[in-house]
Amino acid sequence: MATIRERRDAQGKKSYHVQIRLKGFPPQTKSFDSKTIAKQWAAHVEAELRAGRYMQRVEAERHTxxxxxxxxxxxxxxxxxxxxxxxxxxxxxxxxxxxxxxxxxxxxxxxxxxxxxxxxxxxxxxxxxxxxxxxxxxxxxxxxxxxxxxxxxxxxxxxxxxxVSKPRVSNERVRHLTDEERKRLIKAAGESANTYLHAIVIIAISTGMRYGELMNLRWRDITLAEADRYALIVLERTKNGERRGLPVTGAALKEIRRLRAQYVRTHQGRTNLNALLFASESDPDKPVQIRKAWDTTLKRARIENFRFHDLRHTTASYLAMGGATAPEIAEILGHKDLKMVKRYAHFGKDHIAKVLTRMSEARFGTDIELESAQPLPDAT
CATH class of the missing domain: 1.10.150 (DNA polymerase; domain 1)
Structure with a gap:
C-alpha cells in the first residue's frame, strides 16, 4: 500500500513524500511538489510492481x-x-x-x-x-x-x-569453379612455391570447410587408418559453435595421406598429434600464410572474380549438381538454417528433372499415346 505524507521545509514550502510497501518488494519512495502527481505515481508504481515490470525498469535506469x-x-x-x-x-x-x-x-x-x-x-x-x-x-x-x-x-x-529494421542485404554470391577453371586452378596450385597450396585447394573443394577450419586443422582432428577408404575430420570449434564431422575420400584423402607421410619423414618417424597440418615454418603453432601464393595462383590459372571462400560455394554447387538434398548440403557445410543452402537449389534442377522423369515413366509409361485422349471441346 502507498502512504503519502505532507511535509514542509524551512521556508514553509509543501512537498508530498510517497512510500510504497508491497510484500515481496523493497520499499519504493519518492517526493513530489503536487499531491495529485504523487497519487498518480503511487498508483502507477503499485500496478507495475504487481505486474513484475517496475523493478526491471529501475534496473534499466540504474545502468548506462x-x-x-x-x-x-x-x-x-x-x-x-x-x-x-x-x-x-x-x-x-x-x-x-x-x-x-x-x-x-x-x-x-x-x-x-x-x-x-x-x-x-x-x-x-x-x-x-x-x-x-x-x-x-x-x-x-x-x-x-x-x-x-x-x-x-x-x-x-x-x-x-x-x-529496428535492418537494411536489405543482397550478398548471396554463388561464384563457383567451372570444370575448366578447376583443372587450371589445381594445376597452378601444384606449381606454386607454397608446397601446401595444392593440398589446401583439393581438401577445401572436397570438404567445403571454411578457411579458418581448414588452416587450423591439427593431426588430432583426423582419424586416419590405412585400411579405411575414408578419413574422418572432426571439427571441435566451428563458426556456429557446434561439433561437426566430415568424411574425407578420394583426392582429398590421398593428399592427407601424403601430408602425413611427409610429416613422419621429417620428424624421425613420429607424429605430434597437436601439430598443425599446414604449419608455418617460422612459427609451427601458427598456420602458413597463403595469401600471396593464392593470388599468384589465380593469375596463373587465369581465374577472375574469385575468393578463397568461393571454394566453399564450389563444394556446395558440385553437391547440388550431384543430386545432394538441401539437408545433406547443410550438414556437410555446417549450416543450421536451410535458407543458407537455397541459393544452390538451381544447380540441382537436372537431378529434380530426372526424379520427375522416373515418376512420369512409372505412372504413364515411356510412350504416351496422345491420340487416345478425348478430343478437346471446340473453343468456338
Missing amino acids: VGELLEKYRNEVLTPHKPERVRDQGLILNWWESKLGVYSLAELSPALIGACRDELAATPVGKDKPRAPATVVRYLATLSHVLSVAVKEWQWLEESPMPK
Missing part, C-alpha cells in the same frame, strides 16, 4: 549502455578467439561512442535507428559507400549484447532491437 557494453566485453567476448575479440571490440567501441552515455531505460528503437542511419551514411575510405552487410553486422552485435542483458543479467525487460 556504456556499462552494459563493458560488462559484455569482459564477461562474454573475452573468452573467445582473439580475432573475434578484435573485430567485435571495434563494433562495441563504435556503439559506446554513440550510445554509451544513455541509460538502458532511454534506449529506444528510434535512437538505435538514428545510429543505424548515421552508420549507413558514413562512407568508407574515399567516398566508398558502406555495405549494407556491415550495418547488419553492427546491429547484430548490439542485438546480442541486449539479449544477454535481458536473459542473463535482467538489466532490461525486453530488447528494443526487434523493432
Whole structure:
C-alpha cells in the first residue's frame, strides 16, 4: 500500500513524500511538489510492481549502455578467439561512442535507428559507400549484447532491437569453379612455391570447410587408418559453435595421406598429434600464410572474380549438381538454417528433372499415346 505524507521545509514550502510497501518488494519512495502527481505515481508504481515490470525498469535506469557494453566485453567476448575479440571490440567501441552515455531505460528503437542511419551514411575510405552487410553486422552485435542483458543479467525487460529494421542485404554470391577453371586452378596450385597450396585447394573443394577450419586443422582432428577408404575430420570449434564431422575420400584423402607421410619423414618417424597440418615454418603453432601464393595462383590459372571462400560455394554447387538434398548440403557445410543452402537449389534442377522423369515413366509409361485422349471441346 502507498502512504503519502505532507511535509514542509524551512521556508514553509509543501512537498508530498510517497512510500510504497508491497510484500515481496523493497520499499519504493519518492517526493513530489503536487499531491495529485504523487497519487498518480503511487498508483502507477503499485500496478507495475504487481505486474513484475517496475523493478526491471529501475534496473534499466540504474545502468548506462556504456556499462552494459563493458560488462559484455569482459564477461562474454573475452573468452573467445582473439580475432573475434578484435573485430567485435571495434563494433562495441563504435556503439559506446554513440550510445554509451544513455541509460538502458532511454534506449529506444528510434535512437538505435538514428545510429543505424548515421552508420549507413558514413562512407568508407574515399567516398566508398558502406555495405549494407556491415550495418547488419553492427546491429547484430548490439542485438546480442541486449539479449544477454535481458536473459542473463535482467538489466532490461525486453530488447528494443526487434523493432529496428535492418537494411536489405543482397550478398548471396554463388561464384563457383567451372570444370575448366578447376583443372587450371589445381594445376597452378601444384606449381606454386607454397608446397601446401595444392593440398589446401583439393581438401577445401572436397570438404567445403571454411578457411579458418581448414588452416587450423591439427593431426588430432583426423582419424586416419590405412585400411579405411575414408578419413574422418572432426571439427571441435566451428563458426556456429557446434561439433561437426566430415568424411574425407578420394583426392582429398590421398593428399592427407601424403601430408602425413611427409610429416613422419621429417620428424624421425613420429607424429605430434597437436601439430598443425599446414604449419608455418617460422612459427609451427601458427598456420602458413597463403595469401600471396593464392593470388599468384589465380593469375596463373587465369581465374577472375574469385575468393578463397568461393571454394566453399564450389563444394556446395558440385553437391547440388550431384543430386545432394538441401539437408545433406547443410550438414556437410555446417549450416543450421536451410535458407543458407537455397541459393544452390538451381544447380540441382537436372537431378529434380530426372526424379520427375522416373515418376512420369512409372505412372504413364515411356510412350504416351496422345491420340487416345478425348478430343478437346471446340473453343468456338
